Amino acid sequence: DIQMTQSPSSLSASVGDRVTITCQASQDISNYLNWYQQKPGKAPKLLIYDAFNLETGVPSRFSGSGSGTDFTFTISSLQPEDIATYYCQQFDNLPLTFGGGTKVEIK
Amino acid sequence: EVQLVESGGGWVKPGGSLRLSCAASGFNLSNAWMSWVRQAPGKGLEWVGRIKSKTDGGTRDYAAPVKGRFTISRDDSKNTLYLQMNSLKTEDTAMYYCATGVLRYFVWSSWGQGTLVTVSS
Numbered sequence: 001d002i003q004m005t006q007s008p009s010s011l012s013a014s015v016g017d018r019v020t021i022t023c024q025a026s027q028d029i030s031n032y033l034n035w036y037q038q039k040p041g042k043a044p045k046l047l048i049y050d051a052f053n054l055e056t057g058v059p060s061r062f063s064g065s066g067s068g069t070d071f072t073f074t075i076s077s078l079q080p081e082d083i084a085t086y087y088c089q090q091f092d093n094l095p096l097t098f099g100g101g102t103k104v105e106i107k
Numbered sequence: 108e109v110q111l112v113e114s115g116g117g118w119v120k121p122g123g124s125l126r127l128s129c130a131a132s133g134f135n136l137s138n139a140w141m142s143w144v145r146q147a148p149g150k151g152l153e154w155v156g157r158i159k160s161k162t163d164g165g166t167r168d169y170a171a172p173v174k175g176r177f178t179i180s181r182d183d184s185k186n187t188l189y190l191q192m193n194s195l196k197t198e199d200t201a202m203y204y205c206a207t208g209v210l211r212y213f214v215w216s217s218w219g220q221g222t223l224v225t226v227s228s
Contacts, residue, residue, distance in 0.1 A: 034214060036152075043204055043218035044144075044152065055216060087152055091213035095170045096142075096154040 002026050002090050006099025012107045019075040021102045023066075023088035031067045032092035038101075039084045047086075048073065080106060109133040109217040111205050116222030123195050123226070129188040129205030129219055137161040137183040139209045143190050145201035146221075155190070155203070157213075172198070195226045 003026040013019050023033065031051035036044040046055045048064035051071060061076045075082055083106055088099040115127040129141070140163070143155040156169040158179045167179050178191040188205055202223050206215035 032213075036215075038152075043221055044206075044215075045218070046208075046214065046216045049211075049214040049216075089152070089213075094157075094168050096157075096213060098152045098154070101151045 001095055002029060002093055002097050004088055004090055004097050004099040006088055006102055008102060009100060010103040010105065012105045013078050014107045015078055015080060017078045019078050019082075019104060021073040021086055021088075023071040023073070023099050025069045025071075025090055025092075028068050029090045029092035032090055033064075033066070033071050034089045034091065035062075035064055035073045036087045036089065037082075037084045038087065044087065075104075078104070078106070109207070109209060111207065111217055111219035113203065113205055113219040113222040116203065116224045118225045118227065119195055120228055121195060121197055121226055124191070124193045125195065125224060127190040127192070127203055127222055127224070129190075131186045131188065131207075134207075134209050135183075136181055136186045136188060139207045140212045141179070141181065141188050142206050142213070142215065143177075143179065144204045144206055144215075144218075145199075146204070147198075147201045150201075153201075158188070192224070195224075197226050200224060200226045 005024045033051045035048040038044040052064045063074045065072050085101045085103045110132045112130045142157040159166045176194045181188045202221040204221045206218045208214040
């Protein structure tokens with residue numbers, strides 16, 4: 001199975017700050033990586049697909065980059081409504097696997 | 108608009124069975140790759156399994172922890188996806204979501220609201 005190591009597991013930042021989350025795959029997954037946002041009590045929401053493509057309707061402050069084994073998710077200017085847990089997910093191989101999640105809070 | 112609505116969750120004793128449903132609207136279920144994803148209380152997301160579209164052969168694959176106990180199926184006439192769960196264990200306690208990208212295989216742009224399964228004696 002492909003292991004997805006996501007870091008940090010939590011972070012606290014101020015409104016307007018740049019926030020970066022990393023996700024490392026245990027083997028090359030090309031760009032077969034998605035990023036999801038999950039707010040408490042809600043289903044996950046797709047933000048980024050294929051490592052760097054912004055899903056329709058998602059604000060442009062969200063972005064993704066990387067390929068192979070190392071990936072980065074960035075919020076360019078943190079907003080109060082971005083408080084959530086973020087997950088990376090690989091779909092290069094079955095079983096599909098997720099990172100452990102990053103809980104983002106406001107300082 | 109694509110919409111997914113899960114139902115069928117509840118409380119069941121270890122060893123019991125439960126069938127979850129995911130009613131789809133806004134697209135033809137037979138044309139989509141559909142997945143089930145679960146989330147244990149306070150934990151992260153875990154893929155459960157997937158069924159391919161009819162045109163792609165309808166192949167089903169499962170995560171190791173549920174293989175042989177869970178079965179994904181669909182009723183195209185009802186546009187509904189199912190997850191039959193047998194021999195349930197306490198560790199199957201979770202919120203269960205159905206998800207799809209319709210034609211986008213594993214890019215899950217649409218999710219249901221989830222249905223909670225509690226396995227406890």
